[in-house]
Amino acid sequence: MSAPETSAKTTEFETFLNLVGRLNYTWTNTESLLIHMIAGLAGVTKEVATVIFLTLNTSRARLDLVERLAKLKADRPDLKDEILSLTSAMQKALKLKNKYNHCIYSFDNEGRNASTVLMRISDLKGRIEYGKTSPINTREIGLVKDTILKTQTVNRKLWDFFERHRFPV
Structure with missing residues (x-):
């Protein structure tokens, strides 16, 4: 008896799941750098x-804190602008990471054609919506790959920022 064949769609979903794991790792690694940002902005130890x-x-709360601390630096608008640029890039990555970590995955009757079902309620005028679905396809895989690369770039920019501004590391 031969092993079951792996369809292209199954392989695509497995690739996607591996990338979501990589996205989580990259995000967590980069988010932890906010510790240094908090230390430098608040003037406290690591x-x-x-x-x-x-x-x-x-x-979200961690990013909010860093952004608020940066806005307190009225005497250093260059510092504030650079920090807000970095946190803005992080917010975009966080949005995609949260999409894939707070959804359920659905498949057709044959276990193929994966899609996400968002587990969030949207309050609209006079009604609510929930369960928005999106297919997992080549476009989504490309978006996850792009977000991983952008998050890695933010990581490097944060380290450069800490060095230039002598933040505690």
Whole structure:
């Protein structure tokens, strides 16, 4: 008896799942750099910044804190603008990461043609929507790959920022 054949769609989904894992790894690695940003902006030690980072239990809250601390630096508009540019890029990656981490996956009757079903309610005028579906296809795979590359670029830019501005590392 031969092994079951792997269809192109199954391979495409497996590729996608591997990329989502890579996206999560890349995001987590980059998000942890906010500890250094908090330390530098708040003027605290890395240990204190780590406690603050871990106390905030969402990526969104951590990014909000960094952006608010940057906006307090009225005497350094160049610093503020650079930080907000970095956090803006991180927000875009976070949105895609959250899409794939907070959805369910559906398939046709034969276990193929994967798609995502968003597990979020959208409040609209007089009604709600939920369960928006999107196919997992070559376009989505390309979007995940692109987001991984952009997140890696932000990571390198953060390290460069810390060095140039002498933030605690």
